[in-house]
Amino acid sequence: xxxxxxxxxxxxAATALATGSLVGCRRSPVTAAESEQHPNAMVQLIxxxxxxxxxxxxxxxxTTPRRIAMLVYPGMYPLDLLGPKTVFNDLLNTxxxxxxxxxxxxxxxxxxxxxPDVTYDTCPTGFDVIFVPGGGDGxxxxxxHEPTLQFLRKQAETARWVTSVCTGALVLGAAGLLEGxxxxxxxxxxxxxxxxxxxxxxxxxxxxxxxxTSAGVTAGLDMAFTLTARLAGENYARAEMLNIExxxxxxxxAGSPKRAGKKITGAMTAMYAGIVxxxxxxAKARTSG
Numbered sequence: 001x002x003x004x005x006x007x008x009x010x011x012x013a014a015t016a017l018a019t020g021s022l023v024g025c026r027r028s029p030v031t032a033a034e035s036e037q038h039p040n041a042m043v044q045l046i047x048x049x050x051x052x053x054x055x056x057x058x059x060x061x062x063t064t065p066r067r068i069a070m071l072v073y074p075g076m077y078p079l080d081l082l083g084p085k086t087v088f089n090d091l092l093n094t095x096x097x098x099x100x101x102x103x104x105x106x107x108x109x110x111x112x113x114x115x116p117d118v119t120y121d122t123c124p125t126g127f128d129v130i131f132v133p134g135g136g137d138g139x140x141x142x143x144x145h146e147p148t149l150q151f152l153r154k155q156a157e158t159a160r161w162v163t164s165v166c167t168g169a170l171v172l173g174a175a176g177l178l179e180g181x182x183x184x185x186x187x188x189x190x191x192x193x194x195x196x197x198x199x200x201x202x203x204x205x206x207x208x209x210x211x212x213t214s215a216g217v218t219a220g221l222d223m224a225f226t227l228t229a230r231l232a233g234e235n236y237a238r239a240e241m242l243n244i245e246x247x248x249x250x251x252x253x254a255g256s257p258k259r260a261g262k263k264i265t266g267a268m269t270a271m272y273a274g275i276v277x278x279x280x281x282x283a284k285a286r287t288s289g
Contacts, residue, residue, distance in 0.1 A: 046092075049235040059233045066094040066231065068129040069118075069155065071168075073100065073148070075138015078112040080165040080220050084131065087224035090240055091232055099123055101147060109135065120151045129227065130159040134166025134186060134216070136275050143174040143282040152177060161227060163212045165220035170279055172213070173198055174286045182208040186216035187257055188272045195283040218255070221246060 050057035068088050070081060088096050100106055100116035108114045130152065135142075142148055152175040156162050164172050169185035172178050173196030183198040183206050184190075190200040204219045205212065205226050212230075214223035225246070229237035241247075254260040260268070 045239070049233070049239055051235070056233050056235070059231070060236050061092045063093075066091060066128045067124075067126070068094060068096045068131065069099050069123060069127045069159075070096060070131040071100070071133065071148070071152075071171075072098050072106045072108065072114045072116055073135075073138055073142050074107050075141070076106075076108050076133045076135040077166065077217060078108045078110055078114070079217050080133030080135070080168065081108070081114070081131075083218070083220045084133075084165065084224035086244065087221065087228055087240060088129075090243065091228065097123070099151075109138070120147060123151075123155075125155060125158045127155060127159045128231065129161045129163060130155045132164040132168035132171050133220070134164070134168040134170075136167075137278065139167045139170060140275065140278045140282050142171050143279065144285065149175040159210075161210050161212060161230070163223060163227060165214050165223060166216045167279070169193055169198070169213045170196065170283070172211075174282065176286075178211065178213075181211045182206050183211060183213040184215050184219075185213065188269060188276055189279055192276065192279045192283050195280065195287060197287075 046057060046060050049060055068091075070085060070088075072081065085096060088094065097118045098114060098116045099118050099120065101120050103116055103119060105113045105115045132152070148171070152162075152172065156175075156177050162172065162177055164183075164185075166186045167189055169178065169183050170189060170192055173183075173193055176197070178193070179197030181198055182201050183193060184201050184203055185193045187202070190202070193200045203215070204222045205214045207226065212223055212227055214220050225237050225241055228240060254264065257265040
């Protein structure tokens with residue numbers, strides 16, 4: 001059994017043992033043999049991570065299911081969603097919903113299609129987490145899509161955490177949800193974020209009250225682990241980092257403008273000029289209205 005199979009099936013089995021029912025989002029069915037094989041190990045893991053603290057154990061394995069709503073839309077960047085979703089799927093007793101205006105498959109870019117399981121109209125409120133991924137032109141269009149902005153405003157009223165990855169912060173900003181908050185986004189759109197009332201921070205992850213935003217794409221994993229620590233405790237977040245071997249050691253130190261240097265940063269800035277211009281126009285339209 002590989003790591004992913006163990007993760008999805010054994011975690012579900014542990015939840016079943018503790019709560020009496022399998023709770024999750026699209027997890028593979030657990031066979032009788034696997035149910036007998038893994039629950040004891042998972043319960044032991046929960047107890048070890050809780051270190052004898054009942055409050056910590058309740059964070060790791062809550063009695064009331066957590067609910068996470070992740071927005072999907074045409075032109076989003078798949079890794080913005082799929083990286084954090086991988087982490088969120090391993091939270092115990094947690095349902096992860098993919099939300100869009102309709103249930104039709106969404107072309108997310110790079111040949112990836114994602115199928116939502118709930119619509120704006122059928123989605124309940126009171127989520128633990130509302131999440132918006134980023135993208136390029138698709139994100140700019142979403143900044144001007146009033147049904148999406150209304151949906152986010154409504155959800156933010158009752159959500160425990162309002163979160164984004166990359167330029168997803170611009171969508172939150174267009175909905176008026178980052179005004180007066182410190183936040184971050186992809187490095188090339190920090191000025192646009194400022195136009196939407198936020199205070200941009202050049203950091204991988206920025207947490208301000210119940211807003212957690214991350215920088216571009218890969219920083220979404222950092223955001224997901226930060227949020228996991230808030231939801232399930234730091235020990236569980238560390239265990240999940242080990243579970244997926246999140247130990248970055250890039251072949252080149254070029255993941256920020258400072259480290260990439262002027263030549264590469266200049267070339268990338270020029271490449272993104274059209275998108276930044278479009279996002280700026282969209283931001284002006286929101287703030288002038």
